[in-house]
Amino acid sequence: MQPPLFPLSRNNHRGRSKAIMNYDALPTPSSKPEATDFLQTLLNKNLRVGTTDGRMFWGSFKCTDSDCNLVLQHTYEYRPPPLAQLQSAAAAAAAASSDPQSKKVVMDMTSRYLGLVVVPGQYITKIEVEEFASQLKATERKQQQQSQQQQQQQQQQTTTHKVEIS
């Protein structure tokens, strides 16, 4: 097939009836048509793919296979600051702050543009899909926020000074 003159915008969901959805509410696909359908809905959406070395790749999902190898287009690489820097920044923040409860640390996360990449399935630790909050139903949005807050509270309990990136 001829590629289009201008690539479709990365958030263009034209012609996809089931484009906007709450993925948390979806059942885990159990049959082949269901699974293919699920993957099809993800095509051309922006994925955030975490890898075993702590990096994260953000790009438009183009292709996958049975080994879960992912092809992402217009990809950016994100890398957390090294642990040593994190710790020292956290320590500095803790020392500077009079409020012992405050554990906010702001750090720079470096990024660069990579373009078209293949992320081999064996290195993938996490896959997230992006949606516009405005296009979710209000109830779903609320649910989403709640579940996130719960997650964060859990993290707060388990991690003390650490900046959570992935």
Place this chain on the structure above:
Amino acid sequence: MSNTSDSEPENLTRKLNDLSLNPTTTSTTTTPPNNTPQQQPYHHHHAAAGGGLFGFGDFGAQQGQGYQPYEEELLPPPPPPPPDFIMGGGDQQGIVAFDVTSKFRAAAGVTALELGELVKDGFFSLFESVGALEIMDPKMDSGCLAPGESLDEDYDVTRVLSPGEVIGIIDQMFCLEMAWYQGYPLSQTLLTNVYIDRMLEPEPMVLGDADFIRRKAVGEGETMHVVLRAYCLGVVKCCWYINDRIKFEHYYEEEDFVTNTYHRSLLDSFELNEINEELMAARRLVHSVRHTIGDQLAQALGFRLELRTAFLRAIELSVLRSNPDSLSLPWTQMEAVWEMIYKSRHLGTPVPEAFSTKIQRRLASTMPPRPIVKLSTEETYKHFKKLFADGIDVLNVLNYHDSQSLLQNFVMTFQSQKPQPLVYIRTLLQSFLFKDMIILGKLSIRHVIDDDLSLVVLPASKLLDPANDLVEAPHHWRFALAHQMETFRQRAAQSYLDIFRAFCQNRCRIRRTLCHSIQDWETVQLDAEQIDQLLQHQIEETPLVYPPTGDGGGGVGPTYSLPLSSWAYLYKLRLMEWIVQLGFELEIYAPDELGGMYWYLSELARSRARLVDRISFFTKHREAGQQAASPSAGQEAAFNQSRQYLYQTSLDAAITWEMADALSNLYAALGRLGLVVAPPRPYSTDEMRYDVRMKPFAAIGMPELPSWEVYKAATDRRQVETGRLLDDASLSLEQASRGLEVMERLSEKDSFSVGCFERWVGGVKGQTVAVDRAAVVVEVLKRRLEERGEDKKGGKELGLKVEIGKAVEGGHEWWVVPTIEEIDEA
């Protein structure tokens, strides 16, 4: 254009704010994520290809002339930076992320897809994915770290430096800078310096921030840090200017120079005088501490800073293109200071830790780290010395004397230096020649072309009379002349300037470009002939019989002088000769082909001589006609100059054909004697190879390419005995040598090499050396043949060893003379 660079993804720093969805941490430079990012940059690419010469954001920054783009520029331009987000949630910009890991895995692997089955976007072809980078593959993924390896540099830029260490770092930077000038990318050279890296990243917005130690109070800072910072500022600014200059002219990316800056802005937003002030302040500071650090060290540091100031000054002045004497001042200063720097290099203490390939991982490049390019100090010294000398030399081009001195001699001899001047100097030459379509900053293109026409074919001709332009009556013959000449100039100007432009490229590209140019000149010649016919009617020229009947040329009817097409034909012939000669220089021909190519060169040179003869005949006739009407002093001077030029070029043609004949005969003899053996070529025939070899010339109608049979017969000269071949060769060499003697006696003006006389004489001397060497080879061969008989074959029977293609000191690149060695068979 400029707004794209703002939204380029360089310097993307993501603020991470743990446990907080606070939108205040959002970077203000990010663009909303929901626009259609790809379309805009695509248009930019088209705009650039359409002939724009503007530099825009680094990523799309290739020169606009349609040469090979850099590999990474083939990628679609990156979209604007992604929204600010925090992994695992965060909808501060209206984006929600859902974790689908387990569902995805389940869908892809366990339950659904079979081996080899794909789910893919319809517009995405697997062919495209061949170019994808494989993450975690150490050969492809530049961000892939070995276990335990840290991405970041451990080097502490805030540590206190001794003066010796600063000298060491600066000297190391000289080596890297030179490597960059020679064509290595910045990523493997200057950008491996930790200090420069910290200075440029994140991008400084005010000059105070352009420092490897950020956020320090004004006036604070350790002395050596201030010195090193000032030096780094100077280097980076130099790089920016040089990069910019090179991008603006014709050059070959990767082949000549890598202009990619990997999204680092090389202090482009800062004014030169700001940086100069920093350098001056550092020099004052060094001066004030000379008692504490010692005079020697203070001087050594001062020289290095001075060199930078002078370099920036030289760059700043080069846009003026006015008075070469004043432009050369900073270059001369650099030449002098460079010697002092080289002498004080022992004072430096190397700091290898201050340079790291790891920085490449943070550059906008998809390449895995490559090693730092290390030139030795001696090499760096030599190259800089040559750079400064060439920088002074190239300014001489601004002293325009006549069109032939400019092209054939200045540009050609300047470019034929070995080693060729660096690409920066070559782009300077281009900018002197062509910038804003004003030749050398003061002449119009018309001026140069008219000079050349006058010199070659139309001295003191009414065709070139500026008074023609003043006539407004459309039926007046002068009006018609002005109109026709203007048509011709418009037709020929581009082709004419292209020759200059071609000669500013690297040697291989010169030849390649000329191969295309000759076809262009073929059409120029045809168009010129039409204009000639219109003009001869306007000026009522009387046709003459040429060649004059006495010389055995009877039978041909009277012909016209056809000045414009003669001019074009002369250029075409010279281009063809240059192509063949550059072939020898570039070692394109196999040893067994040399004889044939020299024969062809000799044919071309003879055609040139015949053409010059014809031009001279008509010029003489016209001169005689004007003499009767008592010409002005200016007219007479024009005739004299033209006569001198025609004499010089026919002498040159004669030398060329004699030398070419001699070498052709010599190689034919060597072939027969089995001293030059063709390698086995099982998959081709000589005829097929001839067709391919001569392909650039095959499309040329005049002179027509000799057929294979003619070429074969002329190259082998089967009917002639080997002894005769050698006799012919020595005869030709004698003639050539006599011609060269005359040539060598020509003055700067008469040889049309004003401004480059030394180099021109060097070329003539080189040819003389080549002739002498060839004569020795011929003599040795003759003697051996007499001693051992003509039936002997091969080096063993003749007791000779012949080597071809070994570069010999002092000769000439265009004349490949074999070396011969007598061996005893014992």
